[in-house]
Amino acid sequence: MNIKLASERSGVSSRNIRYYEQAGLLHPDRDPENDYRIYTEEDIRTLKLIRTLRMLDMPLEEIRDVLAGSLPLPEAAARQQERLQARARELDSAIRFCGELRQRSVTAAALDVDACLTRIAADNSKGWFSGWADDYRAMARAQQRRHFTFTPDGPVTTPAEFTDALFAFAKEQKLELVVTQEGMQPHFTIDGVEYRAARAYYPVRGIPTARIRCTLCDPDFAEDGLPPARRKLLELLHYSMPALCLVAVGLLFLIPRGLLTTWWGIALLIAFAAAGVSSSWYNRRFFYNDKDNQPFHGKRR
Template sequence: MNIKQAAEQSGVSARNIRYYEQAGLLTPARNPENEYRVYSQEDVRALKLIRMLRTLDMPVEEIGTVLNGTLPLTEAAERQRQRLEAEQQKLAAAAAFCTELAASDRTAAELDVDSCLERMASPAPAGGWFTGWVQDYRKMAAAEHKRQFTFTPDTAIATPQEFTAELLAWAAGCGEEIVITHEGMTPRFMLDGIEYRAVRYASHVRNIPILRVRCEVCDPSALAAEGDPKRLRVQRFLHYGLPVLVCLALAVVWVCTRNMPLWPDKAAMLLALGALGIGYGFRGWYLYYNDRDQ
Protein backbone atom coordinates (compact mmCIF):
# COMPACT_ATOMS: atom_id res chain seq x y z
CA MET A 1 0.00 0.00 0.00
CA ASN A 2 1.10 3.60 -0.53
CA ILE A 3 1.49 6.32 2.09
CA LYS A 4 -2.06 7.61 1.59
CA GLN A 5 -3.53 4.17 2.27
CA ALA A 6 -1.23 3.68 5.26
CA ALA A 7 -2.38 7.04 6.65
CA GLU A 8 -6.04 6.09 6.23
CA GLN A 9 -5.64 2.70 7.92
CA SER A 10 -3.43 3.88 10.80
CA GLY A 11 -5.00 7.26 11.53
CA VAL A 12 -1.57 8.93 11.25
CA SER A 13 -1.21 11.75 8.76
CA ALA A 14 1.13 11.35 5.80
CA ARG A 15 3.20 14.25 7.11
CA ASN A 16 3.68 12.56 10.48
CA ILE A 17 4.48 9.24 8.80
CA ARG A 18 7.34 10.92 6.93
CA TYR A 19 8.52 12.49 10.18
CA TYR A 20 8.54 9.10 11.97
CA GLU A 21 10.50 7.62 9.07
CA GLN A 22 13.10 10.41 9.35
CA ALA A 23 13.29 9.77 13.11
CA GLY A 24 14.01 6.08 12.46
CA LEU A 25 10.78 4.73 13.94
CA LEU A 26 9.62 3.23 10.65
CA THR A 27 11.50 1.74 7.69
CA PRO A 28 9.05 0.74 4.93
CA ALA A 29 10.14 -1.32 1.95
CA ARG A 30 10.83 0.29 -1.43
CA ASN A 31 9.38 -0.60 -4.80
CA PRO A 32 12.44 -1.61 -6.86
CA GLU A 33 10.88 -0.21 -10.05
CA ASN A 34 10.25 3.36 -8.89
CA GLU A 35 11.69 3.55 -5.34
CA TYR A 36 8.28 4.48 -3.94
CA ARG A 37 7.60 3.43 -0.35
CA VAL A 38 5.51 0.29 0.10
CA TYR A 39 3.78 -0.09 3.48
CA SER A 40 2.82 -3.45 4.95
CA GLN A 41 0.28 -4.38 7.63
CA GLU A 42 3.17 -4.59 10.12
CA ASP A 43 4.04 -0.98 9.26
CA VAL A 44 0.41 0.02 9.84
CA ARG A 45 0.41 -1.72 13.22
CA ALA A 46 3.67 0.05 14.14
CA LEU A 47 2.08 3.37 13.17
CA LYS A 48 -0.94 2.62 15.37
CA LEU A 49 1.38 1.81 18.28
CA ILE A 50 3.31 5.03 17.70
CA ARG A 51 0.04 6.95 17.58
CA MET A 52 -1.08 5.37 20.88
CA LEU A 53 2.19 6.16 22.66
CA ARG A 54 2.31 9.70 21.28
CA THR A 55 -1.22 10.20 22.61
CA LEU A 56 0.32 9.46 26.01
CA ASP A 57 2.92 12.20 25.26
CA MET A 58 5.76 9.67 25.26
CA PRO A 59 8.89 11.17 23.64
CA VAL A 60 9.62 10.06 20.08
CA GLU A 61 13.13 8.93 21.04
CA GLU A 62 11.74 6.64 23.75
CA ILE A 63 9.12 5.22 21.39
CA GLY A 64 11.97 4.25 19.08
CA THR A 65 13.65 2.23 21.86
CA VAL A 66 10.34 0.46 22.52
CA LEU A 67 9.89 -0.42 18.85
CA ASN A 68 13.42 -1.81 18.48
CA GLY A 69 13.14 -3.82 21.69
CA THR A 70 15.86 -1.95 23.59
CA LEU A 71 13.40 -0.71 26.23
CA PRO A 72 10.54 -2.90 27.53
CA LEU A 73 7.10 -1.35 27.12
CA THR A 74 6.38 -1.76 30.84
CA GLU A 75 9.46 0.25 31.81
CA ALA A 76 8.72 2.94 29.22
CA ALA A 77 5.14 3.21 30.51
CA GLU A 78 6.38 3.57 34.10
CA ARG A 79 8.79 6.34 33.10
CA GLN A 80 6.04 8.17 31.26
CA ARG A 81 3.70 7.79 34.22
CA GLN A 82 6.28 9.46 36.45
CA ARG A 83 6.70 12.29 33.95
CA LEU A 84 2.94 12.77 33.69
CA GLU A 85 2.60 12.83 37.48
CA ALA A 86 5.31 15.50 37.72
CA GLU A 87 3.60 17.50 34.99
CA GLN A 88 0.27 17.08 36.76
CA GLN A 89 1.74 18.54 39.94
CA LYS A 90 3.14 21.48 37.99
CA LEU A 91 -0.22 22.11 36.33
CA ALA A 92 -2.02 21.87 39.67
CA ALA A 93 0.37 24.43 41.18
CA ALA A 94 -0.09 26.70 38.13
CA ALA A 95 -3.88 26.41 38.37
CA ALA A 96 -3.80 27.27 42.08
CA PHE A 97 -1.60 30.30 41.35
CA CYS A 98 -4.02 31.45 38.61
CA THR A 99 -6.90 31.14 41.07
CA GLU A 100 -4.98 33.28 43.56
CA LEU A 101 -4.24 35.92 40.92
CA ALA A 102 -7.88 36.04 39.85
CA ALA A 103 -9.04 36.47 43.46
CA SER A 104 -6.44 39.12 44.36
CA ASP A 105 -8.23 41.86 42.37
CA ARG A 106 -4.89 43.49 41.45
CA THR A 107 -3.97 45.11 38.19
CA ALA A 108 -0.84 44.19 36.29
CA ALA A 109 0.76 47.46 37.42
CA GLU A 110 0.08 46.71 41.12
CA LEU A 111 1.38 43.12 41.03
CA ASP A 112 4.67 42.31 42.79
CA VAL A 113 6.22 40.49 39.84
CA ASP A 114 9.52 39.65 41.58
CA SER A 115 7.71 37.96 44.46
CA CYS A 116 5.53 35.98 42.07
CA LEU A 117 8.53 34.79 40.03
CA GLU A 118 10.33 33.74 43.21
CA ARG A 119 7.35 31.67 44.33
CA MET A 120 6.99 30.07 40.91
CA ALA A 121 10.69 29.17 40.83
CA SER A 122 10.39 27.17 44.07
CA PRO A 123 6.76 26.00 44.46
CA ALA A 124 5.67 24.10 47.54
CA PRO A 125 5.43 20.36 46.92
CA ALA A 126 1.89 19.31 46.07
CA GLY A 127 0.20 17.06 48.56
CA GLY A 128 2.68 17.52 51.39
CA TRP A 129 4.95 14.99 53.09
CA PHE A 130 2.33 12.28 53.54
CA THR A 131 1.33 12.22 49.86
CA GLY A 132 4.97 11.98 48.80
CA TRP A 133 5.57 9.18 51.30
CA VAL A 134 2.58 7.22 49.99
CA GLN A 135 3.67 7.70 46.37
CA ASP A 136 7.17 6.46 47.20
CA TYR A 137 5.70 3.46 49.00
CA ARG A 138 3.57 2.54 45.99
CA LYS A 139 6.61 2.71 43.70
CA MET A 140 8.61 0.55 46.11
CA ALA A 141 5.81 -2.02 46.43
CA ALA A 142 5.39 -2.21 42.65
CA ALA A 143 9.14 -2.78 42.25
CA GLU A 144 9.13 -5.50 44.94
CA HIS A 145 6.20 -7.27 43.29
CA LYS A 146 8.14 -7.36 40.04
CA ARG A 147 11.34 -8.41 41.80
CA GLN A 148 10.01 -11.72 43.12
CA PHE A 149 6.91 -13.88 42.93
CA THR A 150 5.82 -17.46 43.61
CA PHE A 151 3.44 -20.03 42.17
CA THR A 152 2.40 -23.67 42.69
CA PRO A 153 3.46 -26.13 39.95
CA ASP A 154 1.23 -28.95 38.77
CA THR A 155 3.94 -31.64 38.84
CA ALA A 156 6.74 -32.66 41.18
CA ILE A 157 9.40 -31.16 38.84
CA ALA A 158 11.89 -34.02 38.92
CA THR A 159 13.82 -33.04 35.77
CA PRO A 160 14.98 -29.82 34.06
CA GLN A 161 12.56 -30.53 31.21
CA GLU A 162 9.64 -30.69 33.66
CA PHE A 163 10.79 -27.41 35.23
CA THR A 164 10.84 -25.75 31.79
CA ALA A 165 7.39 -27.14 31.00
CA GLU A 166 5.98 -25.83 34.31
CA LEU A 167 7.38 -22.34 33.70
CA LEU A 168 5.92 -22.23 30.20
CA ALA A 169 2.57 -23.56 31.46
CA TRP A 170 2.49 -20.94 34.22
CA ALA A 171 3.28 -18.17 31.72
CA ALA A 172 0.56 -19.36 29.34
CA GLY A 173 -1.97 -19.48 32.18
CA CYS A 174 -1.12 -15.92 33.25
CA GLY A 175 -1.05 -14.54 29.71
CA GLU A 176 2.68 -13.79 29.97
CA GLU A 177 5.40 -14.41 27.42
CA ILE A 178 8.70 -15.79 28.71
CA VAL A 179 11.88 -17.01 27.05
CA ILE A 180 13.91 -19.73 28.77
CA THR A 181 17.56 -18.64 28.75
CA HIS A 182 18.99 -21.49 30.82
CA GLU A 183 17.50 -24.91 31.52
CA GLY A 184 18.17 -26.85 34.72
CA MET A 185 16.82 -27.30 38.24
CA THR A 186 17.45 -23.58 38.78
CA PRO A 187 16.41 -22.31 35.34
CA ARG A 188 16.51 -18.73 34.15
CA PHE A 189 14.01 -16.96 31.93
CA MET A 190 13.28 -13.53 30.48
CA LEU A 191 10.03 -11.75 31.38
CA ASP A 192 9.34 -8.22 30.10
CA GLY A 193 13.03 -7.84 29.24
CA ILE A 194 14.19 -8.81 32.75
CA GLU A 195 15.98 -12.06 33.61
CA TYR A 196 14.63 -14.16 36.50
CA ARG A 197 15.92 -17.23 38.33
CA ALA A 198 13.44 -19.93 39.41
CA VAL A 199 13.97 -22.24 42.40
CA ARG A 200 11.85 -25.22 43.48
CA TYR A 201 10.98 -25.57 47.19
CA ALA A 202 9.20 -28.45 48.92
CA SER A 203 7.51 -28.24 52.33
CA HIS A 204 4.89 -30.15 54.32
CA VAL A 205 1.71 -28.94 55.99
CA ARG A 206 0.13 -31.60 58.23
CA ASN A 207 2.09 -34.27 56.37
CA ILE A 208 0.78 -32.98 53.02
CA PRO A 209 3.62 -32.16 50.59
CA ILE A 210 3.46 -28.63 49.23
CA LEU A 211 5.61 -27.63 46.27
CA ARG A 212 6.38 -24.02 45.44
CA VAL A 213 8.40 -22.26 42.76
CA ARG A 214 10.01 -18.97 43.73
CA CYS A 215 11.12 -16.63 40.93
CA GLU A 216 13.46 -13.74 41.67
CA VAL A 217 15.11 -11.19 39.41
CA CYS A 218 18.78 -11.96 38.73
CA ASP A 219 19.90 -8.31 38.81
CA PRO A 220 18.07 -6.43 41.61
CA SER A 221 19.37 -3.09 40.32
CA ALA A 222 17.18 -3.53 37.22
CA LEU A 223 14.09 -2.91 39.37
CA ALA A 224 15.53 -0.64 42.05
CA ALA A 225 13.00 1.94 43.23
CA GLU A 226 14.14 5.54 43.15
CA GLY A 227 13.95 7.67 46.28
CA ASP A 228 15.58 8.40 49.61
CA PRO A 229 17.49 5.23 50.68
CA LYS A 230 16.52 5.59 54.36
CA ARG A 231 12.86 6.06 53.53
CA LEU A 232 12.95 3.07 51.17
CA ARG A 233 14.48 0.86 53.89
CA VAL A 234 11.72 1.82 56.33
CA GLN A 235 9.03 1.27 53.70
CA ARG A 236 10.48 -2.10 52.71
CA PHE A 237 10.58 -3.18 56.36
CA LEU A 238 6.94 -2.20 56.84
CA HIS A 239 5.95 -3.84 53.55
CA TYR A 240 7.32 -7.21 54.60
CA GLY A 241 7.19 -6.99 58.39
CA LEU A 242 3.85 -5.32 59.14
CA PRO A 243 1.81 -8.58 59.20
CA VAL A 244 4.29 -10.14 61.63
CA LEU A 245 4.33 -7.01 63.81
CA VAL A 246 0.52 -7.00 63.98
CA CYS A 247 0.48 -10.68 65.00
CA LEU A 248 3.14 -10.05 67.63
CA ALA A 249 1.17 -7.10 69.00
CA LEU A 250 -1.94 -9.27 69.29
CA ALA A 251 0.13 -11.97 71.01
CA VAL A 252 1.43 -9.43 73.53
CA VAL A 253 -2.11 -8.26 74.30
CA TRP A 254 -3.34 -11.86 74.68
CA VAL A 255 -0.47 -12.93 76.93
CA CYS A 256 -0.62 -9.83 79.09
CA THR A 257 -4.31 -10.40 79.79
CA ARG A 258 -3.71 -13.98 80.98
CA ASN A 259 -3.73 -14.67 84.70
CA MET A 260 -0.19 -15.99 85.04
CA PRO A 261 3.04 -14.78 86.68
CA LEU A 262 4.86 -12.04 84.85
CA TRP A 263 8.09 -14.00 84.96
CA PRO A 264 8.92 -16.55 83.73
CA ASP A 265 5.58 -17.77 82.34
CA LYS A 266 4.57 -14.66 80.38
CA ALA A 267 8.10 -14.04 79.14
CA ALA A 268 8.43 -17.64 77.92
CA MET A 269 5.03 -17.46 76.23
CA LEU A 270 5.95 -14.20 74.47
CA LEU A 271 9.26 -15.61 73.29
CA ALA A 272 7.59 -18.74 71.95
CA LEU A 273 4.83 -16.82 70.15
CA GLY A 274 7.37 -14.33 68.84
CA ALA A 275 9.60 -17.05 67.41
CA LEU A 276 6.55 -18.79 65.90
CA GLY A 277 5.27 -15.56 64.33
CA ILE A 278 8.67 -14.63 62.88
CA GLY A 279 9.15 -18.15 61.53
CA TYR A 280 5.77 -18.27 59.82
CA GLY A 281 6.22 -14.71 58.59
CA PHE A 282 9.52 -15.60 56.97
CA ARG A 283 8.02 -18.75 55.46
CA GLY A 284 5.10 -16.78 54.04
CA TRP A 285 7.40 -14.13 52.58
CA TYR A 286 9.79 -16.66 51.06
CA LEU A 287 7.32 -19.15 49.63
CA TYR A 288 4.01 -17.30 49.22
CA TYR A 289 4.89 -13.65 48.65
CA ASN A 290 3.22 -12.13 45.56
CA ASP A 291 1.47 -15.40 44.73
CA ARG A 292 0.82 -15.69 40.97
CA ASP A 293 -1.41 -18.79 41.12
CA GLN A 294 -4.45 -18.49 38.85
Protein backbone atom coordinates in the same frame (compact mmCIF):
# COMPACT_ATOMS: atom_id res chain seq x y z
CA MET B 1 20.94 3.41 11.87
CA ASN B 2 23.37 1.63 14.24
CA ILE B 3 23.64 2.06 17.99
CA LYS B 4 26.45 4.63 17.76
CA LEU B 5 24.38 6.92 15.56
CA ALA B 6 21.28 6.30 17.69
CA SER B 7 23.28 7.38 20.74
CA GLU B 8 24.41 10.57 19.00
CA ARG B 9 20.91 11.40 17.78
CA SER B 10 19.13 10.72 21.06
CA GLY B 11 21.72 11.87 23.60
CA VAL B 12 21.49 8.49 25.35
CA SER B 13 24.70 6.53 25.84
CA SER B 14 25.12 3.20 24.07
CA ARG B 15 25.31 1.46 27.43
CA ASN B 16 21.99 2.95 28.53
CA ILE B 17 20.39 2.06 25.19
CA ARG B 18 21.30 -1.59 25.76
CA TYR B 19 20.04 -1.31 29.34
CA TYR B 20 16.67 0.02 28.16
CA GLU B 21 16.44 -2.79 25.61
CA GLN B 22 17.07 -5.42 28.30
CA ALA B 23 14.50 -3.73 30.53
CA GLY B 24 11.89 -4.00 27.79
CA LEU B 25 11.53 -0.27 27.09
CA LEU B 26 12.92 -0.38 23.57
CA HIS B 27 12.45 -3.02 20.86
CA PRO B 28 14.59 -2.24 17.78
CA ASP B 29 14.42 -4.37 14.67
CA ARG B 30 17.37 -6.52 13.62
CA ASP B 31 19.13 -6.85 10.31
CA PRO B 32 18.27 -10.37 9.01
CA GLU B 33 21.73 -10.68 7.40
CA ASN B 34 23.93 -10.01 10.44
CA ASP B 35 21.43 -9.74 13.34
CA TYR B 36 22.66 -6.20 14.15
CA ARG B 37 20.14 -3.83 15.69
CA ILE B 38 18.52 -1.30 13.40
CA TYR B 39 17.21 1.87 15.05
CA THR B 40 14.45 3.88 13.41
CA GLU B 41 13.29 7.46 13.88
CA GLU B 42 10.54 6.15 16.13
CA ASP B 43 13.19 4.43 18.29
CA ILE B 44 15.06 7.75 18.54
CA ARG B 45 11.88 9.48 19.67
CA THR B 46 11.27 6.73 22.25
CA LEU B 47 14.81 7.16 23.57
CA LYS B 48 14.32 10.92 23.84
CA LEU B 49 11.06 10.35 25.72
CA ILE B 50 12.78 7.93 28.10
CA ARG B 51 15.57 10.46 28.59
CA THR B 52 13.02 13.19 29.34
CA LEU B 53 11.19 11.13 31.95
CA ARG B 54 14.41 9.92 33.53
CA MET B 55 15.53 13.55 33.87
CA LEU B 56 12.33 14.01 35.90
CA ASP B 57 13.58 11.09 38.05
CA MET B 58 10.53 9.00 37.13
CA PRO B 59 10.94 5.32 38.13
CA LEU B 60 11.86 2.96 35.32
CA GLU B 61 8.85 0.75 36.08
CA GLU B 62 6.44 3.63 35.48
CA ILE B 63 8.24 4.68 32.29
CA ARG B 64 7.79 1.11 31.04
CA ASP B 65 4.06 1.34 31.77
CA VAL B 66 3.81 4.71 30.01
CA LEU B 67 5.50 3.34 26.89
CA ALA B 68 3.29 0.22 26.99
CA GLY B 69 0.18 2.40 27.22
CA SER B 70 -0.99 0.88 30.51
CA LEU B 71 -0.27 4.09 32.45
CA PRO B 72 -1.40 7.44 31.02
CA LEU B 73 1.38 10.03 30.96
CA PRO B 74 -0.64 12.63 32.96
CA GLU B 75 -1.19 10.09 35.75
CA ALA B 76 2.48 9.12 35.78
CA ALA B 77 3.42 12.81 35.88
CA ALA B 78 1.02 13.41 38.78
CA ARG B 79 2.57 10.56 40.79
CA GLN B 80 6.08 11.84 40.17
CA GLN B 81 5.02 15.40 41.00
CA GLU B 82 3.80 14.24 44.42
CA ARG B 83 7.08 12.42 45.06
CA LEU B 84 9.13 15.43 44.00
CA GLN B 85 7.02 17.79 46.10
CA ALA B 86 7.58 15.59 49.15
CA ARG B 87 11.33 15.64 48.54
CA ALA B 88 11.21 19.40 47.95
CA ARG B 89 9.55 19.95 51.32
CA GLU B 90 12.25 17.89 53.00
CA LEU B 91 14.98 19.81 51.18
CA ASP B 92 13.38 23.21 51.92
CA SER B 93 13.32 22.35 55.60
CA ALA B 94 16.97 21.29 55.51
CA ILE B 95 17.95 24.45 53.59
CA ARG B 96 16.19 26.71 56.11
CA PHE B 97 17.84 24.95 59.02
CA CYS B 98 21.26 25.22 57.39
CA GLY B 99 20.63 28.96 57.03
CA GLU B 100 19.80 29.23 60.73
CA LEU B 101 22.94 27.34 61.71
CA ARG B 102 24.97 29.60 59.47
CA GLN B 103 23.60 32.73 61.13
CA ARG B 104 24.15 31.48 64.67
CA SER B 105 27.44 32.17 66.38
CA VAL B 106 27.66 28.76 67.99
CA THR B 107 30.28 26.05 67.88
CA ALA B 108 29.58 22.38 67.28
CA ALA B 109 30.48 21.66 70.91
CA ALA B 110 27.95 24.21 72.22
CA LEU B 111 25.09 23.31 69.87
CA ASP B 112 21.91 22.01 71.54
CA VAL B 113 21.71 18.82 69.49
CA ASP B 114 18.54 17.55 71.20
CA ALA B 115 16.67 20.71 70.26
CA CYS B 116 18.03 20.46 66.71
CA LEU B 117 16.88 16.87 66.30
CA THR B 118 13.42 17.72 67.65
CA ARG B 119 13.15 20.64 65.23
CA ILE B 120 14.26 18.60 62.22
CA ALA B 121 11.89 15.75 63.08
CA ALA B 122 8.98 18.20 63.37
CA ASP B 123 9.81 19.90 60.07
CA ASN B 124 10.23 16.63 58.19
CA SER B 125 7.24 14.75 59.60
CA LYS B 126 4.80 16.01 56.97
CA GLY B 127 7.19 15.55 54.07
CA TRP B 128 8.24 12.08 55.23
CA PHE B 129 4.77 10.61 55.35
CA SER B 130 3.08 12.55 52.56
CA GLY B 131 2.41 10.38 49.57
CA TRP B 132 3.17 7.21 51.54
CA ALA B 133 0.37 5.31 49.82
CA ASP B 134 1.84 5.99 46.36
CA ASP B 135 5.31 5.14 47.65
CA TYR B 136 4.02 1.88 49.11
CA ARG B 137 2.42 0.95 45.78
CA ALA B 138 5.67 1.78 43.95
CA MET B 139 7.65 -0.35 46.39
CA ALA B 140 5.15 -3.22 46.07
CA ARG B 141 5.29 -3.12 42.25
CA ALA B 142 9.08 -3.19 42.37
CA GLN B 143 9.03 -6.09 44.82
CA GLN B 144 6.64 -8.03 42.59
CA ARG B 145 8.97 -7.49 39.67
CA ARG B 146 12.07 -8.33 41.72
CA HIS B 147 10.79 -11.73 42.84
CA PHE B 148 7.54 -13.67 42.65
CA THR B 149 6.30 -17.18 43.39
CA PHE B 150 3.78 -19.54 41.86
CA THR B 151 2.58 -23.10 42.40
CA PRO B 152 2.93 -25.46 39.42
CA ASP B 153 0.13 -27.88 38.62
CA GLY B 154 2.33 -30.98 38.83
CA PRO B 155 5.58 -32.23 40.38
CA VAL B 156 8.90 -30.55 39.59
CA THR B 157 11.55 -33.23 40.00
CA THR B 158 13.53 -32.96 36.75
CA PRO B 159 14.85 -30.10 34.59
CA ALA B 160 12.28 -30.98 31.91
CA GLU B 161 9.42 -30.73 34.42
CA PHE B 162 10.84 -27.43 35.64
CA THR B 163 10.87 -26.05 32.09
CA ASP B 164 7.31 -27.27 31.49
CA ALA B 165 6.17 -25.56 34.70
CA LEU B 166 7.70 -22.24 33.60
CA PHE B 167 6.07 -22.41 30.17
CA ALA B 168 2.72 -23.35 31.71
CA PHE B 169 2.96 -20.31 34.00
CA ALA B 170 3.86 -18.06 31.05
CA LYS B 171 0.93 -19.38 29.02
CA GLU B 172 -1.50 -18.80 31.88
CA GLN B 173 -0.21 -15.25 32.46
CA LYS B 174 0.14 -14.58 28.69
CA LEU B 175 3.82 -13.69 28.93
CA GLU B 176 6.69 -13.89 26.47
CA LEU B 177 9.00 -16.26 28.38
CA VAL B 178 12.23 -17.73 27.00
CA VAL B 179 14.25 -20.34 28.91
CA THR B 180 17.94 -19.50 28.50
CA GLN B 181 19.41 -22.13 30.82
CA GLU B 182 17.68 -25.37 31.79
CA GLY B 183 18.26 -27.21 35.04
CA MET B 184 16.92 -27.36 38.57
CA GLN B 185 17.85 -23.68 38.93
CA PRO B 186 16.99 -22.49 35.43
CA HIS B 187 17.35 -19.00 33.99
CA PHE B 188 14.72 -17.42 31.77
CA THR B 189 13.69 -14.05 30.41
CA ILE B 190 10.40 -12.17 30.49
CA ASP B 191 10.32 -9.31 27.97
CA GLY B 192 14.11 -9.63 27.71
CA VAL B 193 14.66 -9.27 31.48
CA GLU B 194 16.48 -12.22 33.03
CA TYR B 195 15.25 -14.19 36.03
CA ARG B 196 16.50 -17.28 37.84
CA ALA B 197 14.16 -19.80 39.43
CA ALA B 198 14.40 -22.18 42.37
CA ARG B 199 12.04 -24.91 43.56
CA ALA B 200 11.06 -25.70 47.11
CA TYR B 201 8.52 -28.01 48.68
CA TYR B 202 6.20 -27.15 51.54
CA PRO B 203 3.43 -29.25 53.12
CA VAL B 204 -0.23 -28.70 52.28
CA ARG B 205 -2.42 -30.91 54.46
CA GLY B 206 0.56 -33.19 54.89
CA ILE B 207 1.23 -33.46 51.15
CA PRO B 208 4.53 -31.99 49.85
CA THR B 209 3.68 -29.34 47.25
CA ALA B 210 6.15 -27.65 44.92
CA ARG B 211 6.45 -23.88 44.85
CA ILE B 212 8.67 -22.00 42.41
CA ARG B 213 10.36 -18.76 43.41
CA CYS B 214 11.62 -16.52 40.60
CA THR B 215 14.19 -13.80 41.28
CA LEU B 216 15.33 -10.93 39.06
CA CYS B 217 19.01 -11.34 38.14
CA ASP B 218 19.68 -7.58 37.95
CA PRO B 219 17.79 -5.68 40.71
CA ASP B 220 18.27 -2.41 38.78
CA PHE B 221 15.44 -3.54 36.50
CA ALA B 222 13.05 -3.25 39.47
CA GLU B 223 13.74 0.38 40.25
CA ASP B 224 11.08 2.20 42.31
CA GLY B 225 12.59 5.70 42.52
CA LEU B 226 12.16 5.91 46.31
CA PRO B 227 14.71 7.30 48.77
CA PRO B 228 16.60 4.35 50.32
CA ALA B 229 15.47 5.10 53.88
CA ARG B 230 11.79 5.25 52.95
CA ARG B 231 12.08 2.09 50.83
CA LYS B 232 13.61 0.17 53.75
CA LEU B 233 10.85 1.36 56.08
CA LEU B 234 8.09 0.33 53.67
CA GLU B 235 9.72 -3.05 52.98
CA LEU B 236 10.04 -3.65 56.72
CA LEU B 237 6.35 -2.92 57.24
CA HIS B 238 5.42 -4.98 54.18
CA TYR B 239 7.20 -8.14 55.25
CA SER B 240 7.04 -7.92 59.04
CA MET B 241 3.24 -7.69 59.30
CA PRO B 242 2.75 -11.37 60.37
CA ALA B 243 5.35 -10.97 63.11
CA LEU B 244 3.84 -7.70 64.34
CA CYS B 245 0.37 -9.22 64.42
CA LEU B 246 1.48 -12.26 66.43
CA VAL B 247 3.38 -10.09 68.94
CA ALA B 248 0.30 -7.86 69.27
CA VAL B 249 -1.86 -10.93 69.95
CA GLY B 250 0.63 -12.10 72.57
CA LEU B 251 0.61 -8.70 74.31
CA LEU B 252 -3.18 -8.51 74.27
CA PHE B 253 -3.29 -11.93 75.92
CA LEU B 254 -0.55 -11.39 78.49
CA ILE B 255 -0.90 -7.76 79.63
CA PRO B 256 -4.52 -7.88 80.95
CA ARG B 257 -3.63 -10.97 82.99
CA GLY B 258 -0.45 -9.44 84.42
CA LEU B 259 1.60 -12.29 83.03
CA LEU B 260 4.47 -10.16 81.71
CA THR B 261 5.84 -10.01 85.25
CA THR B 262 6.40 -13.78 85.27
CA TRP B 263 9.26 -15.60 83.62
CA TRP B 264 6.98 -17.96 81.74
CA GLY B 265 4.90 -15.01 80.50
CA ILE B 266 8.03 -13.44 79.05
CA ALA B 267 8.98 -16.81 77.57
CA LEU B 268 5.54 -17.05 75.98
CA LEU B 269 5.93 -13.57 74.46
CA ILE B 270 9.33 -14.56 73.08
CA ALA B 271 7.71 -17.66 71.58
CA PHE B 272 5.04 -15.47 69.93
CA ALA B 273 7.78 -13.21 68.56
CA ALA B 274 9.84 -16.16 67.28
CA ALA B 275 6.77 -17.65 65.60
CA GLY B 276 6.03 -14.26 64.03
CA VAL B 277 9.56 -13.86 62.69
CA SER B 278 9.48 -17.40 61.31
CA SER B 279 6.09 -16.74 59.71
CA SER B 280 7.34 -13.45 58.18
CA TRP B 281 10.38 -15.16 56.69
CA TYR B 282 8.35 -18.10 55.39
CA ASN B 283 5.68 -15.88 53.88
CA ARG B 284 8.23 -13.51 52.36
CA ARG B 285 9.99 -16.37 50.64
CA PHE B 286 7.03 -18.44 49.49
CA PHE B 287 3.79 -16.46 49.58
CA TYR B 288 4.34 -12.72 49.18
CA ASN B 289 4.10 -11.59 45.54
CA ASP B 290 2.24 -14.80 44.74
CA LYS B 291 1.15 -14.98 41.09
CA ASP B 292 -1.34 -17.84 41.53
CA ASN B 293 -4.23 -15.47 42.23
CA GLN B 294 -3.16 -12.21 40.61
CA PRO B 295 -1.94 -11.13 37.17
CA PHE B 296 1.74 -10.65 36.54
CA HIS B 297 2.73 -7.00 36.20
CA GLY B 298 4.54 -7.43 32.92
CA LYS B 299 4.10 -7.02 29.23
CA ARG B 300 1.46 -9.23 27.67
CA ARG B 301 1.70 -10.91 24.31
